[in-house]
Amino acid sequence: MKQKVTGLKKEFQEKDVERLRNLIQGKHGNKTRSSVGFSKADEFHAEGDIWEANGRTWTIKEGIKQNITKLDKAKRAHVMPLLCPNCGKIMKKRNDKPAYNLHKKCFDCVAMMEHEIKISGKWEEYTNNLHNQQIDHNLEEFKVFVKEKLEESNDSFISEDGDVEKWVGKLDKEKVDEYMNSVIKYAKALKK
């Protein structure tokens, strides 16, 4: 594991944009390598570790250092009720979970709904909407990521390669805005 201390002024670099593009495309879950970061005390932490620093509880998820509160919120958003809000049946099939996450109803209800959409000739419009929703969702995730990154600009950072990099100095806010805009533009271009 390498430890790098980069420059006096760490800026948003091209590889950050690459990372953000991956986030936008939802690729951050594809990583198999376990990334390692470290807290201010130079204590090493691996993916999934939980520790306290700066009065907050932190973990590393998908290679990104995050505070637990945020993760809890994200988790809560994916809690599935026992019964389908649409038909009232118990949701226990493997397909119910992804169906519920996306449509807030059980797999059978989604299948029925999609069947009707197909008949009505609005299938393309429907799938395009889903596609765009996913991009919006990833873009929101990206904005949170950037916000946290700005807040942590003097802290450590885990690079795509799993190297530990220390952020020295403040981020260049203008540069961040510039890249933010480039990523937003990129996301919009992916929309149908």
Ligand SMILES: [Zn+2]
């Ligand atoms: Zn249902």
